[in-house]
Amino acid sequence: MPNIYSPLPQNAVRLLRFTSDAGSQHLECELAIFPLNMAPKFNALSYCWGDVDRSSSIRCNGHQMSITPTLLEALRDLIGLDRGDIEWIWIDQICIDQTNVAERGIQVNMMKAIYTTSERTIIWLGPRINGIEAVGNLLERLSQLYDQDIDPSGTRKRRRYTTDEHKAMDLPHYKDLSWVSLNYILSRPWFVRSWVLQEAVLSKVTPQMLCGTQELPWELILRSAAWLESYLSGNWNIRSTAMPALRSLILFRESRQEGLPWDITTLLNKARWFKASEPRDRVYSLLGLIGEADESHILPTALQANYNKPVRDVFRDVTRYIIMSSRSLTILTLIRDNPDWGNYPSWVVNFAGYALWDRISYFSWSPHEKGWLRVKEISNKADGGRPVEVQQSSDDILALNGFQVDTVNAVCEVMLGFNLNSFDSHVLVALKEACHRLTDRYTTTEAIARAMMVTLTADWNLTNQERVADQPISHFWAYIREIYLRLHDNEVELKEECANLLAEAESDTTVNANIFRLHLDASHRRRVFFTKDKAYVGLGPSIMQENDILCILFGGATPMVLRPVGDCYRFVGECYVYDLMRGEGIEGWEKGHYTTKTFHLI
Template sequence: MANTYMYSPLPQKAIRLLRFTSDAATKYLEYELAVFPLAGAPKFNALSYFWGGDGRSVSIRCNGCELMINPVLTGALQDLTELDRGGVEWIWIDQVCINQANISERGSQVDMMKAIYQTSERTIIWLGAKIPGIGAVGTLLEKLSHLYNRDLERSGNRKRRRYTIDEYKAAGLPYHEDPSWDVLGDILSRPWFTRSWVIQEAVLSKVTPQMLCGTHELSWESILSSATWLASMCYKLTPLNLRPITVAALRSLKLFSELNQLGVPWDLTTLLNKTRRFEASEPRDRVYSLIGLTEEAGETSVLPTALRANYDKPVRDVFRNITRYIIMSSRNLSILTLIRYHPDWDTYPSWVVDFAGDVLWERISYFAWSPHAKGWRSVKEISNNAAGGLPVDVQHSSDDILAVKGFRVDAINAVCEVMSSSVLNSFGPQALVVFNETCRRLGARYTTNEALARAVMITLSANWNLTNQERVVDQSTSHFWAYLWEANHRLRNEAAPDRDQAEFEKDCANRLANIVSDVEADANIYRLHLDTAHYHRVFFTEDQTYIGLGPSIMQENDILCILFGGATPMVLRPVGDSYLFVVSPEPTTSPKPRHIGDARRQAKLEHEARALSKGHMPRTSSWDTSAMSAGMWRRG
């Protein structure tokens, strides 16, 4: 029986590399593991793969000793023996080349990850075992890539709107029963696409990554363009829609395409927003895996303490320090848009982002690319400037308390029920309920049903971008009216004939009967724009009678406020003499905006909003309610 392989300490700025010392015909594969200074290492490739959850139950012979690895890596190594590696003998594989039991070594090697992948000759992506019939997918990817080049800009932005069902049928794609769709679905179902670490592993490759499924090579460029087109234009119309697991892969590949086109570095807040649905078995890696793509990881810079990999520190403290670092360095509160989950206020202060939290709803602020002052790739929330350009003003804070400045706007006095994707997609009554509630609360201030309809249409869609030039606000209300009509028709056919329902029907019918029929109206077109309403709720405020859209955790008596550095108004929940941070809602665009004027001249109106120990911040007795940001909230 061979001795167990024992790792020796790694010198600073050094790495281990692996190479095969036997060929594929050998029954038992053998390997050599050697230490090199990174700057003087021989040519090597770097492997990107999904570890899997299985423990280290398989042994390989390494330097004449037994080294335990997991079964997934065993499969990858077997396929790599058959690969023409272009004369590059050595390979870097994290599971083997890092002593995973040594926490200190793990941290230092993680901080070197950018340099490791940039030094390697190329990244080899191994998706897993070969899929039967995989050769059939090539023609489909070629067709999808053609549509990408026709319909999207190089950055992935749309040249046109999403496809309708008739346009999709005319696109010339294979029938739903074609086996190539099944193969593509199998490829996109591989877990590699949703793992945090693979992002920089693929992006930092010197040359185009080599993607393997088993020993079959796939075109990285074709996969990127195909997935970007599907995600942007018509995913729900394809057979892939029957396999929800593929959604995550398409989102991920769309991000890879953006990174591929725009290059690095990126702003950290942008990366965290774009990668919110990626996964990592180690919670801290949800951030650490991205640092190599940021300016902070520049070759001549030293990583800020908050961003250095530290697996000894509790996750709670790591996430708190990272959140505070991002707020202080960016001088804004955009990082709080990542709170799209049910917060655990017993574990984290409410202002601290749980970067490992599962996303439960979509963001409702629209982001667009904006050049960073230092040349980084970054996005900003467009059309939202609640704080009038004022940076975040952080006061004296303890570890768990973030004290910032801002002012109160209004209190929430009514919320509609949480809307579900299944109900909205099937013309259920929820949008109709919102419309009628808006009529009841705001009808006296609007002169026409058309104006009311436009307010609800924009609110439910969060005024989403349709193309680079067009937003929902630019659309006719005809598609929205058609959607309400379909919802009303379904309600009449399916609802129980009780008294309350009859009154509700009558009210709906009276409002809709006066709408002039439009032969161009298509209920499905507006339905395509309702993604942002899924799992959100519409709310109304008390004094100012605003209407807005926010996540499901909002409730009556929460307050709206503007915190400096925030693109949209924030929601706080009074608790004793403090506040909990709840959420950033999405406002609609006011046709007659009230202006904040020169916010810097209104410094005397600013009052401290001490945010949040356990999410709490001490309450102040005086808030200014007269200052509003231009174009932020629709007033009835």
């Protein structure tokens, strides 16, 4: 674009301002260069590029500039916005020469400085939605429920609501215009764009969120999202397309509540649901929020934005850096998608991939040695708290110390379904299989049932103080009884098996089957498996298969599933294994029951 972009001096930015009026047919702007520390007051725009084809245009510095149609819509709404005495605005698509790879890298590394220097972040979600005025009262009510059900630390005060409890609540019917409009808002792509986390969180003051020209209350949206995400279960009023937005908004709230910076592991775990058209930006978009920089504000080489570096190498080097610097395998819990072993080593996290199921371990806030916060896995300590042991290897091989516990010799079907009720038949088949395979480890049907109850939920929490393992087994039997009553006459074998199991169970008609059913999230896209020699039962990745091996790798809070390939192994994923989650395997290793081995992951 001749005569528009000239080289940017070091630590300088370009800023934009309108030179035409709101009512003008054609938008005209001025683009100017300023040292960032001497720039005039400016706002920063956060929006979604949409179609990257620059088929629209504005006049900038007297020349035609091609921009995306989405940005043109945003500019038409912004030009009429009351900005007070702030004329200038920073917009990445215009203020960075996107054809200059070197400049892009430099400006990305300056992003934190740009957004913290700006007066405010203006969020533009997209064009106005019909019925948006009806959303305000709904957000007020959801915010009240947040105060009632969630404590200041963000944890639940009570168990999830049952379907009957939902119906009794003072909330509009799911077909009400307020819910319809809220779903449309939350389904906007802005909420899952990777850059928006940094752009919203770094705002000096509360971001200004616009849908068209209609302003939405940022605080109410954050609180409403936190309540909805914590208490969603079964059939509810939020569409699946809006769920990622809830996770994003919770992350915005956490970042403000807990403070910044965070370490890169924390951010990558928390921001797993975001998307970017440029794969490297799944990492680079978070750099302004991390604490890994040295005293000169220089990031480690593996984390510096470099758009000339192949995506594969970026993800490989970031994964290895995190393992080495954290002395933990927590980052490998992000491998929760269908693997692309043809393009990435199995141990490399594809940060541009999409997490298809939830993590097993809980995360809690913990102080980092540098003084800032990070997430730490809690409850599960399969490795006994031992740090990772990495051996020397080539760039594409990760050599980790640990020991093999057993071999997988049976796997159940992958548990798939559109809601938690869809898992019922899977649970029954898995329980039937357990009763045949676990008799050497557990002497009673009740002990087998308890192992299955805890395994199928990965011992998820009901409240901040209660876990599934703390509950009486009668909740699980009530759930099985419900399934039995729904079985059809043509399911004779299952019905007979179920009747035999229930005959051995204590009958308690006062318990609620939903106590178990509502916490089956961990089973989604996982499969129950059994091991060969020691009769362990576990919940593992959907891609696992017979003859995979069950291992404890030092630095891993959960057991891991590996697949032998000659003398090397592929990383299949983490798993939950009843009787191995609190260091029992490490105790056996210390007694000489297992032998340390170096696993070369390819």
